[in-house]
Amino acid sequence: MREAMLALLSKEPSHGYELHRRLCVALGEAVTPLNVGQVYVTLSRLEKSGFVMGTEVEQTRRSDKKVYAVTAAGRELVAHWLADVSWRKSAPADFHLKLVAAAATAAADPVGLIDTQRRELLRHLAEIQHALAGTSEEGEATLLLEGAALRIQADIRWLEVCELHWTQRRRT
Amino acid sequence: MREAMLALLSKEPSHGYELHRRLCVALGEAVTPLNVGQVYVTLSRLEKSGFVMGTEVEQTRRSDKKVYAVTAAGRELVAHWLADVSWRKSAPADFHLKLVAAAATAAADPVGLIDTQRRELLRHLAEIQHALAGTSEEGEATLLLEGAALRIQADIRWLEVCELHWTQRRRT
DNA sequence: ACAGCCATGTAACTTGTTACATGATTTT
DNA sequence: AAAATCATGTAACAAGTTACATGGCTGT
Numbered sequence: 001m002r003e004a005m006l007a008l009l010s011k012e013p014s015h016g017y018e019l020h021r022r023l024c025v026a027l028g029e030a031v032t033p034l035n036v037g038q039v040y041v042t043l044s045r046l047e048k049s050g051f052v053m054g055t056e057v058e059q060t061r062r063s064d065k066k067v068y069a070v071t072a073a074g075r076e077l078v079a080h081w082l083a084d085v086s087w088r089k090s091a092p093a094d095f096h097l098k099l100v101a102a103a104a105t106a107a108a109d110p111v112g113l114i115d116t117q118r119r120e121l122l123r124h125l126a127e128i129q130h131a132l133a134g135t136s137e138e139g140e141a142t143l144l145l146e147g148a149a150l151r152i153q154a155d156i157r158w159l160e161v162c163e164l165h166w167t168q169r170r171r172t
Numbered sequence: 173m174r175e176a177m178l179a180l181l182s183k184e185p186s187h188g189y190e191l192h193r194r195l196c197v198a199l200g201e202a203v204t205p206l207n208v209g210q211v212y213v214t215l216s217r218l219e220k221s222g223f224v225m226g227t228e229v230e231q232t233r234r235s236d237k238k239v240y241a242v243t244a245a246g247r248e249l250v251a252h253w254l255a256d257v258s259w260r261k262s263a264p265a266d267f268h269l270k271l272v273a274a275a276a277t278a279a280a281d282p283v284g285l286i287d288t289q290r291r292e293l294l295r296h297l298a299e300i301q302h303a304l305a306g307t308s309e310e311g312e313a314t315l316l317l318e319g320a321a322l323r324i325q326a327d328i329r330w331l332e333v334c335e336l337h338w339t340q341r342r343r344t
Numbered sequence: 345a346c347a348g349c350c351a352t353g354t355a356a357c358t359t360g361t362t363a364c365a366t367g368a369t370t371t372t
Numbered sequence: 373a374a375a376a377t378c379a380t381g382t383a384a385c386a387a388g389t390t391a392c393a394t395g396g397c398t399g400t
Contacts, residue, residue: 092320349398
């Protein structure tokens with residue numbers, strides 16, 4: 001998030017409100033609704049850390065705005081971020097834990113859990129594909145949606161593997 | 173995390189040190205190295221919130237330990253967690269932002285970025301498959317590894333889609 | 345004697361997140 | 373006159389993260 005904002009600012013300085021809109025577009029608005037307040041919070045924190053510098057700009061027809069631009073330190077941080085190849089790790093771990101917890105406590109049926117989850121993912125997948133059909137303009141957010149679709153498909157396949165393991169040898 | 177710990181505790185009460193070990197196993201130790209300190213931090217926070225209750229247990233040969241057990245409120249929270257079907261959203265968004273940032277600032281070559289990232293993911297995939305070959309015992313963490321592998325494969329496919337989009341119509 | 349595991353914790357920092365407060369201007 | 377958009381921020385809480393401190397017991 002910090003880095004995301006810095007990256008956008010290093011492309012072009014903005015004030016908070018505008019940056020919020022840019023972030024919504026870049027991150028796929030609907031996917032992760034972004035609170036405006038957080039933009040301001042993060043901007044002030046970034047300024048305190050010396051990665052951006054704000055300048056107040058008077059406006060005639062509107063209330064004044066404060067435009068933020070990245071500093072040298074900020075540009076360096078962005079460079080590091082771009083060079084970083086780390087990749088967010090598995091959400092499967094979350095669900096896997098649920099599975100073992102459910103199996104252990106007998107508070108819930110593991111296979112039922114898998115089934116519910118798969119139905120939910122299928123629903124989600126349908127949503128995404130519907131959205132994909134809508135944005136046939138080959139526009140900006142298309143790639144994001146395709147990525148989400150591919151991932152969800154992989155996750156669904158994983159759930160099927162889970163179910164197999166769980167039904168074949170009952171109890172661990 | 174909070175929920176994960178609660179889930180394990182609702183299966184069986186533990187003291188911090190032991191819970192740490194159980195978490196390592198359940199979450200796939202190597203994937204996310206877990207700091208012991210955090211277990212204690214989280215436990216005390218959970219106790220403050222009333223989801224667990226700790227009881228000190230004297231030991232003859234060892235230093236005393238403090239065993240935590242879930243409360244009614246804790247059990248309810250776990251139940252809600254088990255019923256929750258939300259799924260962690262796309263990491264792709266992170267990388268997508270890098271792409272647009274790189275494309276905009278000309279600070280880095282987007283296609284180069286994709287290439288570097290794909291090589292990294294392939295390396296990671298190889299690691300996982302190596303680990304999979306090792307744990308042929310059909311053991312506990314196998315599912316987790318299979319899930320990770322499926323995901324990374326999906327991500328690699330996505331990178332290929334990205335590259336296509338980016339090379340076919342240069343500049344956005 | 346020293347390393348390493350068992351066992352517990354705290355202080356401090358970072359980041360995310362939201363609810364709330366404020367006020368101007370533009371559109372309906 | 374009401375609703376939406378432009379524009380900014382604060383206070384407070386929730387969670388993750390780590391570095392550090394402490395002490396006993398076990399094995400070499």
